[in-house]
Amino acid sequence: MNKKRGQQSMVFAFPPVITSTANIVGPMEGEGILTEFYDQIMEDNLNNKNSWELCESYMMEWAIRTAVAKDNCVMEDVDYVLAGDLLNQLMSTHFAIRNLDRPFLGLYGACSTMVESMLIGSTLIDGGYANKIVAAVSSHHDTAERQYRFPTEQGVQRPMISQWTVTGASAAVLSVIGTGPRITAATVGKIVDMGIKDPNAMGPAMAPAAADTIWRHFSDTGRQPGYYDMIYTGDLGNVGKSLVIELFKERGVDLSANYEDCGCMIYKKNQDAHSGASGCASSGIVFTGYIYKMLLGKKMRKILLVGTGSLHSPTSYQQKESIPCIAHAIAVEI
Known part of the structure; x- marks a missing residue:
């Protein structure tokens, strides 16, 4: 096969x-x-x-x-x-x-x-x-x-x-065996670099990589956004999430009905997190907690989880390099 x-x-x-x-x-x-x-x-x-x-x-x-x-x-x-x-x-x-x-x-x-x-x-x-x-x-x-x-x-x-x-x-x-949601498909992302150099602007830097991977996942698998109950990105925050929705609108696709970003789900507005959450644990704690339990309870049956990464370093920033970004996706179904 x-x-x-x-x-x-x-x-x-x-x-x-x-x-x-x-x-x-x-x-x-x-x-x-x-x-x-x-x-x-x-x-x-x-x-x-x-x-x-x-x-x-x-x-x-x-x-x-x-x-x-x-x-x-x-x-x-x-x-x-x-x-x-x-x-x-x-x-x-x-x-x-x-x-x-x-x-x-x-x-x-x-x-x-x-x-x-x-x-x-x-x-x-x-x-x-x-x-x-x-x-x-x-x-x-x-x-x-x-x-x-x-x-x-x-x-x-x-x-x-x-x-x-x-x-x-x-x-x-x-x-290999057991009960619970299964990882049925995956999409490996490409590095996308739109020339952003501000390390505070990680959401805008990563949004094009997220949109590219999600679009490639749909193209490769023949699936549409409606196939999934929800599509989650990792840590784009409020600004990056809005940009992903806009990038899909330019392609004639409305992603807003079943799309959310984990970085927008962690902190309350009065916690002064500004644009939202980031970090490896952003998608990690949301997936292993909220999303996993929703799948186990069959309140959701199919989700696409898209991890987003800003691949800059202190050295690359000091050398005034732009920020290369990546996004990978897994389909989780029960």
Whole structure:
């Protein structure tokens, strides 16, 4: 069976089952819109650790171990862990995974990493190379600010177009058998760079990549937007979400009826997140919490999750480079 569809997509012959998920968030996320869908809410952004980076590692390890425990298995049953974060050399991920003693693939797709890890995990299971995989991500507002922008102690004023990096971690267990929603198809994105250089404008930078991948998914699979109950992008925020809708209008397609961005679903308006949420954990905590439970309860049966990533670095910004962006998509159905 030819599993390739069109230029960038694939349909799985043996769709992996998402048999369990887990997530953990910081206090700001816990006070937001989706409070009831989080497994643990920390009291502060350090959680009794000596640094924000150690706290982020703790969150990822906790999410992985909790997802595995929910799956009624042990770490030794996991064939591979696929995970990543936002920091240089996947710092938080490597310190988290060293305690798990499992085969590991570190992934960097910026904020698209949750979908990227589930996409790659699905191909491994569909190809018969694994029976059980854990896909995981983490991000932390204070570690990201320290690396990409300014120390939080400086209290630098943020422009209104900027987004708030989510403090949290999420994990999903993908299995060859079991009950739960299945990952039925996937689309691998291309790098799209529209020349934007402002690292605060990540939503506008990533929106064209998101629109390109969604459009390619429809073209490759022959599906229309109405095939899905909902289409979710990762962390475009209010500005980026509006741009995706406009880009589809230019193609004669109304995406507004069943489209939402995870970055618009986490914080309340009075929390001063400006344009919304960002970070690896933005789509991660929304998917492993709210979306997963909606699928399990059959309140939604088919969704398209599009992870979006801004692939700049402190070095590329200092060298005045523009921001290359990426988006990957998975179709999840029950």
